[in-house]
Amino acid sequence: MALTRRLTQLLSGGGSIAVAMAVMNVSTYGFTMIAARLLGPKSYGALASLMATLLVITVLQLGLQATAARRIAAEPEHVAQIEKTILGVTYRASLALGVVLLILTPLLNAVLRLDSILTAALVSVVSIPFTIMGGQAGILQGERRWNALSVLYLLSGVPRLVIGTALVLWQPSELSALIGTGLGACAPVVAGWFFLRRPRDPGVQSEEHGFRRVMRESFHNSQVLLAFFALSNADIVIARNVLDEHDAGLYAGGLILTKAVLFLPQFVVVVAFPSMSTVGERRRAITLSLSLVAALGAAVTLGALLLPDLALIFVGGGDYDEITDELWVFAILGTVLSMLQLLVYSVLARRGARSVYLVWAAFVTMVLLGLAASSLDGLLTVVISVDTVLLAALLAISLYVTRPAPAPEPVGAPPLS
Numbered sequence: 001m002a003l004t005r006r007l008t009q010l011l012s013g014g015g016s017i018a019v020a021m022a023v024m025n026v027s028t029y030g031f032t033m034i035a036a037r038l039l040g041p042k043s044y045g046a047l048a049s050l051m052a053t054l055l056v057i058t059v060l061q062l063g064l065q066a067t068a069a070r071r072i073a074a075e076p077e078h079v080a081q082i083e084k085t086i087l088g089v090t091y092r093a094s095l096a097l098g099v100v101l102l103i104l105t106p107l108l109n110a111v112l113r114l115d116s117i118l119t120a121a122l123v124s125v126v127s128i129p130f131t132i133m134g135g136q137a138g139i140l141q142g143e144r145r146w147n148a149l150s151v152l153y154l155l156s157g158v159p160r161l162v163i164g165t166a167l168v169l170w171q172p173s174e175l176s177a178l179i180g181t182g183l184g185a186c187a188p189v190v191a192g193w194f195f196l197r198r199p200r201d202p203g204v205q206s207e208e209h210g211f212r213r214v215m216r217e218s219f220h221n222s223q224v225l226l227a228f229f230a231l232s233n234a235d236i237v238i239a240r241n242v243l244d245e246h247d248a249g250l251y252a253g254g255l256i257l258t259k260a261v262l263f264l265p266q267f268v269v270v271v272a273f274p275s276m277s278t279v280g281e282r283r284r285a286i287t288l289s290l291s292l293v294a295a296l297g298a299a300v301t302l303g304a305l306l307l308p309d310l311a312l313i314f315v316g317g318g319d320y321d322e323i324t325d326e327l328w329v330f331a332i333l334g335t336v337l338s339m340l341q342l343l344v345y346s347v348l349a350r351r352g353a354r355s356v357y358l359v360w361a362a363f364v365t366m367v368l369l370g371l372a373a374s375s376l377d378g379l380l381t382v383v384i385s386v387d388t389v390l391l392a393a394l395l396a397i398s399l400y401v402t403r404p405a406p407a408p409e410p411v412g413a414p415p416l417s
Contacts, residue, residue, distance in 0.1 A: 024154060028161075034165050047177050057131075066273070067214060068135055068138025068141070073142045081206065085210065089218060122179065133192060136188075136196060149270070152195075153188075160180065160184030162184075164181055227356055227363060230360075230363050231340075236252055250320060261335055272289035283399075286343075340391050343394040359390065
């Protein structure tokens with residue numbers, strides 16, 4: 001009963017976040033499937049490369065969100081100053097990113113083989129609302145305004161599905177799909193402005209929440225998240241280089257289940273992060289949320305083990321039946337990654353500066369060992385092993401850092417003999 005009560009307290013308001021993020025992910029997936037069917041392999045291949053580029057760019061969005069949420073949750077008495085500074089940093093960072101991407105337009109056009117300068121240039125425009133939403137969402141997350149944050153997540157998916165599908169139906173091209181994505185990304189920004197429009201009491205001011213320090217933390221957080229992004233996506237690139245096309249395709253199919261397990265408990269990370277940023281709640285938040293993430297992953301893994309044919313439907317159907325017996329292993333990989341993601345965010349919450357080196361080291365290790373693999377099972381073993389070792393290391397560090405302080409000895413107590 002006590003554990004249930006603590007989980008309820010920790011995740012109060014998490015129901016709306018869970019539903020909103022589920023709708024967001026389903027909408028995004030739906031638009032991807034519709035675009036793939038309407039555009040055909042050639043144009044969809046170009047769109048997929050554009051979406052992958054935007055995914056990398058979102059590390060700045062997530063870095064800003066983590067910075068805002070941590071600072072507000074840790075020091076709520078400075079919320080007015082933090083909000084003003086975060087929004088200032090967010091607007092400047094989004095414009096700077098847009099300018100950099102605009103300058104890199106010819107390079108993007110060449111690397112992604114778009115054959116369209118206009119499409120490549122549009123990436124710079126779309127990146128701006130993506131980044132602005134990060135700062136807005138972080139403020140709402142830090143204040144634990146779950147209903148408002150849920151609206152932002154809903155608007156991150158549904159408008160993209162509706163507007164993007166309409167434009168692709170009207171003009172089937174990667175340019176139309178990208179325009180739809182950009183217009184859809186404006187919806188949560190407008191909602192964020194609406195929720196944050198009210199005037200604030202200036203409150204207590206602190207040099208700690210000045211522009212430069214907030215900017216520095218935001219870039220640090222973005223670097224940490226980039227390390228996790230690189231680690232969690234490196235295996236598919238390795239598979240393309242060490243396996244034949246057939247086995248690489250099977251591995252990619254198995255990763256669909258892995259990514260589903262990774263994204264399933266994202267709402268836990270969002271709701272638990274403010275508590276992990278508060279010294280008094282940090283240790284309990286980590287242990288309880290980690291237990292919940294592990295339980296969700298274990299449930300999916302057990303389902304994939306007992307009902308592999310059902311799991312195969314979600315992976316891609318009969319074309320992938322050769323990995324039916326390994327699907328539960330891909331679910332284990334997703335569980336490990338989802339737990340790793342939570343611990344990476346706990347590092348951001350406690351401002352751990354050195355733990356990121358472990359993530360980059362794991363990435364390098366995975367690449368080196370993965371390139372020596374010669375089979376699908378061998379690569380899967382390498383990836384799970386490296387991720388599990390990193391998980392154990394980050395968990396040990398987190399539990400050590402957040403251990404309770406020893407009780408002070410009574411004043412005047414006699415020495416122990």
